[in-house]
Amino acid sequence: MEPLAWTIAVLLAKGAVEHTGALAGGAIYNLAGRLIALVGKRFTGDPDASQALDSARRHPEDSREVTTLASHLERYLRSDGEFAKALQDVVDDASKDDPETQRVVMTVQDNASIGKVGNFRTVNGDVSF
16 A cells, blocks of 8 residues: 555544644644645545545544545555645645654654554653553
8 A cells, every 4th residue: 555545544534633633733733634625625526535535534443444545545646646746745845844743744654553642752660552
């Protein structure tokens, strides 16, 4: 699966925004809003892709829903170079403008999912997750 498709699918899922919002503040909400607008517009006229977007946002904890959205995104990324560039530009711009958003995007790209994200400066003693 295309890493950009996974990253955007996870960021679009409502739960990803809720879980990461505390880390990145308004910037992550701005990123998600821009992605939702861009993807929603591109998916217009494709009821299956539009349904996948809606379902992933309603059920972000369901990996099948997020995977389905990622599959639709991947199809469009491969067939529409302008769309792929526009999405990559949105992610790059948001990451460049806000270091916290950059950390969130890097976490999503590396893990392709968000459960709990934590940044620790110094840890003393035992830690378990």
